[in-house]
Amino acid sequence: MIAEIGRFLAAIALVLSLVQLMAGWRAAMVPASGLAKVSARAAQAATAALAIAFGLLIYLFVVSDFSVAYVAGHSHVDKPLFYKIAAAWGGHEGSMLLWCTLMAAVGAGLAAYGPKGDPGLRLRAVAIQGGLQLLFLAFLVFTSNPFDRIAIADIPVQGADLNPILQDPALALHPPTLYLGYVGISAAYSLALAGLIEGRGGRLVAAAIRPWAIGAWTALTAGIALGAWWAYYELGWGGWWFWDPVENASFMPWLVSAALIHSAIATQRTGAFPGWTALLGLLAFSLSALGAFLVRSGVLTSVHAFALDPERGMWILAILAILAGGGLAVFGLRATKLGEGDGFEPTSREAFIGLNNLFLAVTAGIVLCGTIYPLFADALGWRSVSVGAPYFNQTATPMMAALLILLPFAPYLPWRSGGMKRAAFSWRPLVWAIPGTAAGLAVLLMGGSVLAIAGAVLGGWALAGAVTDLVESRILAQLPARISAYGRGLAHAGVGLIALGAAADSTGAPEVVRALAEGETMVIGTRTVALADLRRADGSNYLADQAQLVVTENGRRTGVLTPERRFYVAAEQNTREVDIQTTLSGDLYAVLGEPRQREDGSVAFEVRLSFNPMTWLLGFGALMIALGGLTALTGLAIGRRREAKT
DSSP, rough: HHHHHHHHHHHHHHHHHHHHHHHHEEEEEEEGGHHHHHHOOOOHHHHHHHHHHHHHHHHHHHOOOOOOOOHHHHTTTSOHHHHHGGGGSSHHHHHHHHHHHHHHHHHHHHHHOTTTTTTHHHHHHHHHHHHHHHHHHHHHHHHHHHTOOOOOOOOOSSOOOOOOOOSGGGGHHHHHHHHHHHHHHHHHHHHHHHHHHHHHHHHHHHHHHHHHHHHHHHHHHHHHHHHHHHHHHHHHHHHHOOOHHHHHHHHHHHHHHHHHHHHHHHHHHHHOOOOOOHHHHHHHHHHHHHHHHHHHSOOOOTTSSSSOOOOHHHHHHHHHHHIIHHHHHHHHHHHHOOOOOOOOTSSSHOOOOOOHHHHHHHHHHHHHHHHHHHHHHHTTTOOOOOOOOHHHHHHHHHHHHHHHHHTTTGSSSOOOSHHHHHHHTTSSHHHHHHHHHHHHHHHHHHTTHHHHHHHHHHHHHHHHHHHHHHHGGGGOSSSHHHHHHHHHHHHHHHHHHHHHHHHHTTTTTOOOEEEOOTTTTEEEEEEEEEEEEEEEEEOEEEEEEEEEEEEETTTTEEEEEEEEEEEEETTTEEEEEOEEEEETTTEEEEEEEEEOOOOTTTTEEEEEEEETTTHHHHHHHHHHHHHHHHHHHHHHHHHHHHHHHH
């Protein structure tokens, strides 16, 4: 009965989204019709229905109701409660229900917090959001319903279990956070399309888009960082970014959303780039939908992708065609209605924002081409190709380097009028160059490549510029402007830290692999690692061997690493659980491999060690970017509250 209620609620949300679309559209055309409240209430009711349905799905996992196909395929009676709950969004159907729930919540948010000064724009955006909900809910209800039953004769006794790689605490945070970013940017799409249809001025649309774009981009930042960290310690590869196609699927909307934020700031302030802001709003969510297609269509082979049949992929491809094709068609017809801002000098802040957006958009295009080209080559019967890290490093890296060079200057350039000469010949570039040079020398001494040294120099340069910006932002008189400037400085500092971390990490020493028996040691750098013990560490749904690796440096014990090799009985799958010793200098990364029988009859286990210098800078940089986004969002909220009071 619970599953049937869930199916009913999903169907009700589908109908309510249609009501939201039709009532909102009509209300935008005839404001006095009284349908505005109907549209808003429909959005709220759809959100409530989907939230309850999602709660019911979690309940079905908790009680192990294997008569529901999705539960039977992604849970097991012996699975810990935590993973039973997280499994609700660990597979395709459940994650699509989460996607639709968040999308409906965005629609309700637009109805409540959309642009108050222009009811027509708000109502049109709410209606468009209802249309987006309708598309994805139709996909959920008709092809990917998580409440579908299976035949009584096929009901398993214990369940098929969740993919062991997903049985990790990060499952509770990474997908919901990433989806909040993916779906949150749909508000920018709806507002941009509504502005084009209504023919509203660029400044009004940009002001409406800006907080949604910042919030979604912040969530995307956190989600991508969590995913990179998860892959780093879960997959046992010892790296944090692999240019995997599914990783790229989240990186592309992140890049375009970053460009959208900067463009919206310029449009709101001076009216510059109104068409660019609208276009980026459309592209950001279109790329999110493309990411959904890549992950769920079955066209990609990736540890992150869902293995689905091509028929469902065609559904998402059709949705993508409607979103991207329809949005771009409206943009082509209506972009001229947005108007143009005042002119600006080639060395003004607007010009630098334009360059920033160009570099970000080109980088997104490079990543897009590298991601989908193999798919087109395969579809057309061309020679099979694999686009990997060398392509992305050689093409995207110059764009990112140019961004880092420009990053410190923009906050010190005036709007409209030129000011690059004054900024370039001030004391600041000299101050910024000092930490950049120091970082480059440090990476040189660590044995880094020319590319790593250049990355360290640019990272130090950008970080110093951001710190200067943070310090000088204290003099701003208006509190909202000051808080927003702090957010900008924190985000820019995070970018510099990530560049420094990536440069340092690339200097890591080669890994050391050796078969160890109890009492034997191996050396990596200045550290000696001894296999002190090998013990059983079975869990509720897996069998495990756990190594006790004692780490000493200069004769002093510095810690114990406990990597494991696990076998999940229900899934019949082996996994490696790495252990990491993190210090200021970097991470000592340990992986326990297979046992080997020696000639003397003893058993040794393969142990792989690697040292990844300064890896913590990557996570700290991502945290700074996310904090910067939240801070900027806080500044906007305070400013709008003050405007409302006046």
